[in-house]
Amino acid sequence: MQPADQIASKIEELLAGGKWPVVVAIDGRSGVGKSTIAKDLAVKLSAALIDGDDFYAGGSEAEWDARTTAEKASLCIDWRRLRREALEPLIAGKAASWHPYDFETGAIQAPHTKTANPAEIIILDGVYSGRPELSDLVDLAVFIDLDDKERRARLVKRESKNYVDEWMQRWSEAEEYYFTHTRPEETFDLVVQNSV
Secondary structure, three states: OOHHHHHHHHHHHHHHOOOOOEEEEEEOOOOOOHHHHHHHHHHHHOOEEEEHHHHEOOOOHHHHHHOOHHHHHHHOEOHHHHHHHHHHHHHOOOOEEEOOOOOOOOOOOOOOOEEEOOOOEEEEEOOOOOOHHHOOOOOEEEEEEOOHHHHHHHHHHHOOHHHHHHHHHHHHHHHHHHHHHHOOHHHOOEEEEOOO
16 A cells, blocks of 8 residues: 555544544655655645645754754744644634745745645645644644665755755754654654655
């Protein structure tokens, strides 16, 4: 069974139990295929899709590098704003609107907005989407797993080797801390092995 089908099966169980809306967090290390799976699910299930990267709050490279590993894992995503601007309105059956992080300029909030309409399924995609601080809103926390060698190969294919080497040096320790101390794999509701 494909990863999206495994997750869809669990979502259908929650819907059958009378839960509405169902909030699903698709979490996992960078390069495991979270976004592809989340987009597939959103199309297949007509779900609202929220990109966790829109709420990046890590600051400039200098600010990021000056933080401890624990601070990086804690402050990378502004989960408070994510909760207030995206999740809470959608759960209340209202449209949500937010200013995403601008990766071109480094502005925490771009001038343009993104919107999502209410749906019976809300998918939150991204590393840190399964944060404990959001657990009262998330009905299904999914950890996507992939062999580290394959994960790195995917990142290199998507970007470039030099970029990935620099990226891994800058970001991996925060992810490792998060998945070791903040939200270990065994605490997720569902662990899905992605196919290669």
